[in-house]
Amino acid sequence: MLPGNFIQLANVAIRGLTLVSKFLLIFFLARFLEPAELGLYGLLAATVGYSMYLLGFDFYTYSTRELLKCKRDQWGGVLKAQGALTMTLYFVFLPILGLLFVFDLLPMKVFTWFFVLLVLEHLNQEIGRLLVTVSEQLYASLVLFLRSGIWAVLVTGLMLVEPEMRNLNAVFSAWTLGGLLALGVGVLRIRRLKLSGWRARVDWCWIGKGLKVALALLVATLAVRGVFTLDRYWFQELAGLDSLGAYVLFMGISMALMSFLDAGIFAFIYPGLISAYQKQDALSFRRGISKLLLQTVCVSGGFAVIALLAIGPLLVWLDKPLYSQEQGLFIWILLSTILYALGMIPHYGLYAQGRDRPIIHSHIASLIIFILATWSFAHFWPRIAVPLGLCVSFFCVLCWKSWSFSRLTPAHYRLFHS
Incomplete structure (x- = not known):
């Protein structure tokens, strides 16, 4: 077990590095990308950020409180119900979000990147919130750093030494890699918590109450x-x-x-x-x-x-x-x-x-x-x-x-x- 002070210090340090990485990324993108490419990056990033609310419906504001009310052996059932809602929202809203490309609000060349990054960002966000709820703040910060910080450092370094990497595909590839690493770390940590209650039936009435x-x-x-x-x-x-x-x-x-x-x-x-x-x-x-x-x-x-x-x-x-x-x-x-x-x-x-x-x-x-x-x-x-x-x-x-x-x-x- 690590001492509490060390964990708190490491938590603050990791979040600080994430902030600095995100802050510096925009400068180097402006340096190495054409203005139109930076504009498209900003457009896609803002749209991904907004679309995440449609996939999550801010349901965590309800499920987090409910999770803390339950005994630990019932947490699996709560998470299973939230997962069922998430899959339903994916089924409803992902096709609707395709209209962004039908109406040319986003160009078709970022079609695949948009949906891959959207799903990764949403899953990592929900996992990060869950880790905070179960008092795994250090791992929550690590997930945040992997999805928002480390890839920014990686792609900046590649752009510095390799001019051929100075394009949006390199940026989105690094972003995806960071998201996958974050997802892997988050899932492994949650599995080690050995939560039970997964066999419980999905309570749709409970989900409806939470949505209200x-x-x-x-x-x-x-x-x-x-x-x-x-x-x-x-x-x-x-x-x-x-x-x-x-x-x-x-x-x-x-x-x-x-x-x-x-x-x-x-x-x-x-x-x-x-x-x-x-x-x-x-x-x-x-x-x-x-x-x-x-x-x-x-x-x-x-x-x-x-x-x-x-x-x-x-x-x-x-x-x-x-x-x-x-x-x-x-x-x-x-x-x-x-x-x-x-x-x-x-x-x-x-x-x-x-x-x-x-x-x-x-x-x-x-x-x-x-x-x-x-x-x-x-x-x-x-x-x-x-x-x-x-x-x-x-x-x-x-x-x-x-x-x-x-x-x-x-x-x-x-x-x-x-």
């Missing part, structure tokens, strides 16, 4: 993630696939902020908020919110300053004139990401109190606002309409969640109260 619970959160998730998928398709329509490459690059840089906040701040603070609220410890809750506010604002501000200073030299190093021509996009994309990050402060304040309704409503509204705003801006400033739409959408969400937090939070739990 997960559906509301799924709709909200699909809406807010829809913004981060529709934006790429809309930008391609307005500016072309080459310019989409610049958009993907700038969005990749900006969203690194969210990755750092998620891993370094949100993941450590929000469990304490939940615990403080459940214990009716108003002082600890206020301190947690204050810490969340201060750290998010400071990290976001520092990231913005560094990014704005570094973007010029970075674009010179990439040696792609198109990216320098589109540099004006970066400011708006960075602003939209900061607004999104600030919106997570009242988000976690509401979540800790179990106030899901304003979160769900604001996420649904975010997609509607984004569509209306972008459509309006497209008539006047088509090349920056999408990032402007993101800014308006996330500003409205920030205001909505902040107002809801102020209105619904008991006075003695707020930072500012009479």
Whole structure:
């Protein structure tokens, strides 16, 4: 048995390496691929990420709680039922997703890659969540590193030494290899847990109950993630696939902020908020919110300053004139990401109190606002309409969640109260 401190340190180190790998990958892809290829990579990656919700239906939000309620010898039955639902969703949605190619939203040359990567990403995501649930955090981080980090390092190294590898097929091949390795490690670890209960019949009534619970959160998730998928398709329509490459690059840089906040701040603070609220410890809750506010604002501000200073030299190093021509996009994309990050402060304040309704409503509204705003801006400033739409959408969400937090939070739990 490894000591707990070592496991925690190794867990943080592996997740840190994953973040760094993903962060650097986008730079090297921008360096070695043509802008149109980078644009297509971003389009496929965003579509895979969004389609995963259709294959999983966010059912884990229900099954995880149910799993922890059961005795260990019943876990196999719960997982078997979730597996049956997954197979049903595959049967329903995989053919429907083929319409992406029928309507030429994605080119046929990535048809096979799309479905292979989609299935691998979804299975690895569910296995990672299961490993976290059964307190196998180190293996969950290892699975994450294999599916999101190691292949990025591998393909970057190959591109550096072998110019013939500088193409999308090499990228997707490395991604697939990483996914297969992650799947193998995850399955082997779960088998070693020797879970029982697999002979139990699939309880479709239990599945139906779970779907009702997960559906509301799924709709909200699909809406807010829809913004981060529709934006790429809309930008391609307005500016072309080459310019989409610049958009993907700038969005990749900006969203690194969210990755750092998620891993370094949100993941450590929000469990304490939940615990403080459940214990009716108003002082600890206020301190947690204050810490969340201060750290998010400071990290976001520092990231913005560094990014704005570094973007010029970075674009010179990439040696792609198109990216320098589109540099004006970066400011708006960075602003939209900061607004999104600030919106997570009242988000976690509401979540800790179990106030899901304003979160769900604001996420649904975010997609509607984004569509209306972008459509309006497209008539006047088509090349920056999408990032402007993101800014308006996330500003409205920030205001909505902040107002809801102020209105619904008991006075003695707020930072500012009479």
